Amino acid sequence: MPVKLIESEQPISTSDFLEFTKSINAHPTSEFTNFYLTNNGGFIDDKQHTESEFLINSFLSIKYGEATIENVYKQLVKSTPSLAGLIPFAYDDCGNLFLLSTNNDDNGRVYLWLPSESEKFPISDTFNSFLHILSST
Template identity: 35%
Template sequence: MKFLEVSKESTETELKEVENQLGISFTNDFKEHYMEYNGGCPVKRFFLWDDGAKTRINHFFSIKYKGFSQLEDAYDDLLITEQILPVGFLPFAADDGGDLFCVSTLPGSYNEVFFCDMHHYDDEVIENCVTLVSRSFKDFIDNLVDE
């Protein structure tokens, strides 16, 4: 998989600094990806749903370096300040409508990828806006498709 318009590659040391800053542990798949491609746009930009529908990924967030959006800022805004996403969900990409793709850092779902439908956000039951889309970050990346 190739990515365009990426930021400077993240080093293992930089990723560890961000993990410490956020108080989470990135998955191995996630770290490997970000050491090669930091943010940007995948050449294959579409997530294919089971029913054949497609969601276009606008961009992946960058880590440590400014890109389209920075992961640390998104995490701080969405989980800490606004408390919109469930704890343990790490937003890493956004679609064209502002919905998010998140990787789980929680023990029971570690490394699974979820789609967070921000148009159906319910502050009473935050989990209502999330849907499991992939059993691993690597599988998510490997299964993106062309238009």
């Protein structure tokens, strides 16, 4: 079952997405692009929650809403420059961030960033496999 989000922000267009990629100087995978053109942030519906090892609080939105990916990314890179090229797209209840790499050596890999530890851990090779983990029981 694909991950569907509720309480998403206003939908974005392809041109909004291109503007987003320019603003962060990164080029996410088509998997990520397609997901965000369908779901602009939001929460996983309680009916869809599984016993996944990752407890997502919310997916961040692009362009609209209080905490946009653009703003979180800029703050993240300002505080930790080594995270440039890693797009924060979701967070858990502890404030840990899920990041999508757009860097050449690990493009598409998803990481969990623990700010309290200043460490990142690889959790999935692709965005779609990360979504599959979330939707598996």
